[in-house]
Amino acid sequence: MPTPADRTAARSAIRDEATRLRTLFEATGAQVVDPPVLQPADTLLDLYGEDIRARAYVTSDALRGEQMLRPDFTVPVVQMHMAHGAEPARYTYAGEVFRRQESFPDRANEYFQTGYEVFDRTDPAAADAEVFAEIRAALGDLPLRAAMGDIGILTAAVDGLQTTPARKAALRRHIWRPRRFRALLDRYAGRVPVPETRSALLASADPLADCAPVIGLRDRDEIAARIARLRDDAAAPPISENDVALLDAILSVRETLPFALEHLRDISVDLPAIAPAVDRLEARARALSARGIDIETLEFEASYGRTSMEYYDGFVFGFYAEGRSDLPPVATGGRYDALTRVLGQGAEIPAVGGVIRPGLLLELRAAR
Amino acid sequence: MTIKLGVPSKGRLMEKTFEWFAARGITLSRSASEREYAGAVDGIGNVELVLLSAGEIPRELAAGRLHLGVTGTDLVREKLSQWDQQVQELAELGFGHADLIIAVPAAWVDVDTLDDLDAAAAAFRARHGFRLRIATKYHRLVRDFLRHAGVADYALVDSQGATEGTVKFETAEAVADITSTGETLRANHLKLLQDGLILRSQATLFRSRAAEMNEADRATLAQLCQMIGVD
Numbered sequence: 001m002p003t004p005a006d007r008t009a010a011r012s013a014i015r016d017e018a019t020r021l022r023t024l025f026e027a028t029g030a031q032v033v034d035p036p037v038l039q040p041a042d043t044l045l046d047l048y049g050e051d052i053r054a055r056a057y058v059t060s061d062a063l064r065g066e067q068m069l070r071p072d073f074t075v076p077v078v079q080m081h082m083a084h085g086a087e088p089a090r091y092t093y094a095g096e097v098f099r100r101q102e103s104f105p106d107r108a109n110e111y112f113q114t115g116y117e118v119f120d121r122t123d124p125a126a127a128d129a130e131v132f133a134e135i136r137a138a139l140g141d142l143p144l145r146a147a148m149g150d151i152g153i154l155t156a157a158v159d160g161l162q163t164t165p166a167r168k169a170a171l172r173r174h175i176w177r178p179r180r181f182r183a184l185l186d187r188y189a190g191r192v193p194v195p196e197t198r199s200a201l202l203a204s205a206d207p208l209a210d211c212a213p214v215i216g217l218r219d220r221d222e223i224a225a226r227i228a229r230l231r232d233d234a235a236a237p238p239i240s241e242n243d244v245a246l247l248d249a250i251l252s253v254r255e256t257l258p259f260a261l262e263h264l265r266d267i268s269v270d271l272p273a274i275a276p277a278v279d280r281l282e283a284r285a286r287a288l289s290a291r292g293i294d295i296e297t298l299e300f301e302a303s304y305g306r307t308s309m310e311y312y313d314g315f316v317f318g319f320y321a322e323g324r325s326d327l328p329p330v331a332t333g334g335r336y337d338a339l340t341r342v343l344g345q346g347a348e349i350p351a352v353g354g355v356i357r358p359g360l361l362l363e364l365r366a367a368r
Numbered sequence: 369m370t371i372k373l374g375v376p377s378k379g380r381l382m383e384k385t386f387e388w389f390a391a392r393g394i395t396l397s398r399s400a401s402e403r404e405y406a407g408a409v410d411g412i413g414n415v416e417l418v419l420l421s422a423g424e425i426p427r428e429l430a431a432g433r434l435h436l437g438v439t440g441t442d443l444v445r446e447k448l449s450q451w452d453q454q455v456q457e458l459a460e461l462g463f464g465h466a467d468l469i470i471a472v473p474a475a476w477v478d479v480d481t482l483d484d485l486d487a488a489a490a491a492f493r494a495r496h497g498f499r500l501r502i503a504t505k506y507h508r509l510v511r512d513f514l515r516h517a518g519v520a521d522y523a524l525v526d527s528q529g530a531t532e533g534t535v536k537f538e539t540a541e542a543v544a545d546i547t548s549t550g551e552t553l554r555a556n557h558l559k560l561l562q563d564g565l566i567l568r569s570q571a572t573l574f575r576s577r578a579a580e581m582n583e584a585d586r587a588t589l590a591q592l593c594q595m596i597g598v599d
Contacts, residue, residue, distance in 0.1 A: 049499065050523055054511055102449040102508075173490060173520065180518025183483065197480040197562065212474035212557045216535040218492055218500075226478045226491060 017358035025092035035076035041066035069098035088120035117353030129287035149304025160273020190238035260300035374437035377419035432578035442569035464571030470564035503527035503540035
């Protein structure tokens with residue numbers, strides 16, 4: 001059993017490591033920032049929805065209402081940059097984040113993160129490569145497996161489907177929820193039967209004719225509008241098997257970066273809409289190479305990052321300890337242009353960043 | 369030491385529990401004073417009856433202050449994280465049936481499934497600028513269920529009672545609540561979603577995995593299990 005003194009020493013060591021990593025990033029020119037631990041809950045709830053309550057601690061007082069113990073630094077850093085920041089900007093921070101772990105009692109619910117965030121519109125591919133390379137360098141010589149993906153390719157693929165804008169919007173909305181995404185795709189492709197209630201609704205000339213009293217905020221017009229959308233949808237031809245196969249082909253791409261690129265190029269012959277996103281991936285690969293990263297052995301997985309928090313919308317990456325699938329990733333990051341748009345109230349800036357968990361880093365070093 | 373058995377302190381749940389044990393040779397009775405939350409146990413020795421609110425029984429079982437407790441499956445699953453690590457189901461008692469369900473206004477002729485609810489929530493948020501609100505007191509169960517189903521753009525609002533009235537009162541657009549017959553739903557112009565059944569609940573006898581026991585207690589528990597027909 002660790003004594004209180006052991007625990008204090010371990011915590012100090014993690015804090016020192018977090019600060020050491022921040023100093024590394026500071027030395028590359030990043031500005032140190034220190035957002036508050038308590039964050040207004042409404043911003044985070046608006047971004048993530050109800051799911052954030054299962055992951056973050058919520059507290060409240062009668063004056064300020066609901067507050068959250070910060071579950072990450074990205075949101076407050078983006079808010080701070082959008083309110084005061086000059087461009088381009090690089091930020092670094094070190095501190096604790098708090099996550100509820102009700103389903104995983106062995107995982108830490110309070111741990112340190114050191115982060116590096118880049119707000120720069122000049123060359124997104126170079127910024128992606130910069131964050132990846134700086135994080136990798138800060139991790140030292142530990143044997144780590146890098147994983148990466150690109151949500152932008154999935155979004156582009158959805159946009160390139162031969163189907164209605166409404167269906168594309170519905171699929172885009174669920175890129176981060178693979179089960180619901182698959183269910184929608186099956187339905188739009190006519191692979192599953194239409195529920196009886198839906199058929200009955202569509203067969204009825206005036207479904208609202210003798211319905212129950214309309215109660216609540218969602219009014220008759222909204223119900224009628226959705227029925228109209230359902231009629232439009234029923235009239236639209238199913239998404240072709242060919243398109244579904246292309247989407248599946250993209251989702252199953254998992255190979256080293258050069259092969260993945262080649263594979264995606266082949267697919268883009270049949271689905272030209274993804275070509276610009278594949279160009280961006282290629283530019284990123286070149287930028288990574290220019291930074292001395294060996295892209296020949298780098299794994300690319302198109303589905304990577306689909307189940308994470310839904311603000312990443314382009315490049316996504318993570319570093320994992322070899323042979324330690326029991327541990328969460330030592331570092332993660334990605335591009336979140338859309339988040340700056342949501343929090344910028346009209347303004348936006350391409351942004352990419354990543355975080356390291358110093359506690360895990362120390363644990364892995366000690367285990368060597 | 370004694371084996372502590374927790375039973376809901378009020379109403380039909382208490383009476384039915386007493387009847388269930390009586391039918392198995394164990395007589396539970398409340399002390400003569402109606403105000404005192406203690407009771408007597410006949411038919412088996414070394415067992416102490418504790419009367420308390422059904423909502424507190426899960427917590428007391430998890431803390432090991434009760435060895436056995438009768439409460440609803442819904443309450444155990446809502447209040448205990450990884451409930452099956454903390455308590456064990458010994459017997460379903462066959463009463464106190466209630467389903468935790470999601471219901472929407474019956475006038476929503478376009479919404480019959482979770483898939484519809486998700487689509488309606490997206491449109492609602494775009495139109496009203498806030499997420500579609502679901503009133504409930506079962507936050508964890510409902511959130512887990514909806515996350516698993518991939519429903520987005522909703523928010524849970526707390527309602528500790530008269531939940532079916534929240535839609536008409538415009539503090540919520542849908543509800544997630546316990547229903548035993550569905551009559552309250554109909555009376556409030558609400559309907560069930562076809563795939564909106566979150567949990568079937570009934571009164572259940574649970575055993576704490578945390579409560580300490582000595583030799584005599586283990587023998588008592590074995591005897592009790594034999595009397596109620598649990599292996």
